[in-house]
Amino acid sequence: MECRVLSIQxxxxxxxxxxKSASFPLQVLGFEVDSINSVQFSNHTGYSHWKGxxxxxxxxxxxxxxIKLNNVHQxxxxxxxxxRDTSFLEMVVDIVQELKRANPNxxxxxxxxxxxxxxxxxxxxxxxxxxNKVVPVADIITxxxxxxxxxxxxxxxxxKDAVEVMDLLHAMGPDTVVITSSDLPPRLGDRFxxxxxxxxxxxxxxxxxxxxxxxxxxxVDAVFVGTGDLFAAMLLxxxxxxxxxxxxxxxxxxxxxxxxxxxxxxxxxxxAGPGRRPSPPQLELRMIQSKADIEDPAIVTEAxxxx
Numbered sequence: 001m002e003c004r005v006l007s008i009q010x011x012x013x014x015x016x017x018x019x020k021s022a023s024f025p026l027q028v029l030g031f032e033v034d035s036i037n038s039v040q041f042s043n044h045t046g047y048s049h050w051k052g053x054x055x056x057x058x059x060x061x062x063x064x065x066x067i068k069l070n071n072v073h074q075x076x077x078x079x080x081x082x083x084r085d086t087s088f089l090e091m092v093v094d095i096v097q098e099l100k101r102a103n104p105n106x107x108x109x110x111x112x113x114x115x116x117x118x119x120x121x122x123x124x125x126x127x128x129x130x131x132n133k134v135v136p137v138a139d140i141i142t143x144x145x146x147x148x149x150x151x152x153x154x155x156x157x158x159x160k161d162a163v164e165v166m167d168l169l170h171a172m173g174p175d176t177v178v179i180t181s182s183d184l185p186p187r188l189g190d191r192f193x194x195x196x197x198x199x200x201x202x203x204x205x206x207x208x209x210x211x212x213x214x215x216x217x218x219x220v221d222a223v224f225v226g227t228g229d230l231f232a233a234m235l236l237x238x239x240x241x242x243x244x245x246x247x248x249x250x251x252x253x254x255x256x257x258x259x260x261x262x263x264x265x266x267x268x269x270x271x272a273g274p275g276r277r278p279s280p281p282q283l284e285l286r287m288i289q290s291k292a293d294i295e296d297p298a299i300v301t302e303a304x305x306x307x
Contacts, residue, residue, distance in 0.1 A: 003240065004032040005077040006099070008060070008092055009229060011037035016285040017044045018081055021226035022233035024287055025256070025294045029237045034075075036063055038083060044225045046280045057087040064095050075099050075106055077236055081229050082113040084122055086129050093133045100137070107240075110138040110174075111232040114147045136173040140239060142232050143169075145182040156182060159196070159306065163212060166198035170210070175200045176239060178250065180231060192216040195254070197303070199246040211246050213303040217254050220261055222268065222278065226285050231257055234294075247303045254301045259293035260285055 005026055010018030019035045026033050038060070041052035067073045078096050083089050100106050112130050115121045131151055135141060145156055152168040155161065162179060169177045178197040186192035198212045234256045238249040263286040268278035 002032060003030070003076045004034065004074065005079055005236070006034050006036070006075045006095075007079040007233075008036045008038055008095075009079070009081045010039045010041065011035070012041050012043050014043045014284075015226070015281070016230075016287050017226035018229050021229035021285065021287070022079060022081075025230060026233050026237060028291055028294050031077075031237065031240075034067075036060060038088065044280070046223070046225050054085075055088070057085065057091040060088060060091050060095075073099065074103065076103070077240075078106065078108045079232060079236055080109075081111045081232060082122075083126070086123075086125050089126060089129050089134060093129075093137055096137050107139045107236075108137055109140040109142075109232055109236045110134060111142045111228055112138075112147050112151065113228070114143075114150055116144050116146050118146060120150075131172075135169070138174045140176040140178075140235060141169065141174045142178050142180050142228070142235060144180050148177075148179050156184070159184060159214065162196045163198070163306070166196065166212070167210075170198065170200045175202075176235075176246065178235060180228070186216045188216045191219050193219055195250075196306075197246050197250050201244065212306045213247050213250055214306050215250055215254055215301055215303040217258065217301050220265055222265055222283060224261065224264065224283055224285065225280070227257065227261065230260065230285065230287075247305060250303045251299050251301060252297055254303075255297040255299050256290075256294055258300050259297055260287065260290045263290055263293075 007019055007022050012020055019037060023033045023035055039054045041050050043050050080092055096108050148165050149155055152165050154165050156165055166177045176199045180195055182194045184194040186194050195215045198210055200208060200210045202208050234253040238252040242249045267286055268282040271282045272278040
């Protein structure tokens with residue numbers, strides 16, 4: 001059965017971010033990916049220089065209308081990431097709602113990119129749009145701790161808090177929530193990061209159960225760009241293959257991330273030379289070289305089921 005994804009994300013000529021980070025891994029795993037590029041930049045904005053164009057909400061609508069006029073707007077998934085413009089984000093919500101009317105089983109995977117480490121790096125006026133319009137129509141969301149706290153208004157200082165925050169996010173709409181990184185103390189030591197996931201199942205008789213998992217992932221001392229986009233794409237893929245098993249889906253997703261990041265950091269250090277910090281071009285994700293790991297990742301991070 002063919003599975004088709006509409007991915008509305010940034011595009012870069014050089015490197016891996018947005019659609020460049022998401023499309024290849026999804027295609028390798030057998031998904032058809034239709035890409036709308038929300039921006040077209042020469043490279044990501046972590047470089048010294050970048051040039052390019054930004055797609056407006058009206059231009060997004062025109063592209064979507066073209067797909068619709070040809071009656072080829074049947075999708076199983078919609079995937080979105082970083083956006084800086086409220087009208088663009090509202091247009092995305094309109095498109096998702098229309099596609100869901102056509103296919104009630106459509107799954108919307110959203111990385112609600114707002115900020116990290118206590119500060120926002122998108123305009124403040126995006127916050128209410130995410131909270132009141134985007135999250136309610138999303139099925140799978142991948143916030144970091146800061147974004148999860150911002151969306152729910154509740155701080156996370158313990159695993160119990162994290163579970164409550166994920167339950168609040170479920171109540172807003174999404175059945176699957178993965179907090180990609182947190183400041184919770186890792187049991188494996190300070191070289192690890194704690195991530196948490198929660199998946200709500202509604203059974204035919206109307207009853208509900210929730211599976212929650214905790215996963216500790218090794219920290220890497222470098223700044224990568226495009227990892228969040230790869231993560232959301234891989235979570236889409238592996239929850240598709242394991243729809244009722246968040247533990248396995250998370251293990252596969254985090255293991256892919258581990259392999260890609262390890263390959264990238266090794267190569268970057270090789271290029272930079274001893275004792276030198278790798279530059280943004282040297283830290284571009286080694287995506288093509290990781291094809292085998294994307295297709296069949298050796299499991300290196302195990303999730304534990306929590307209550």
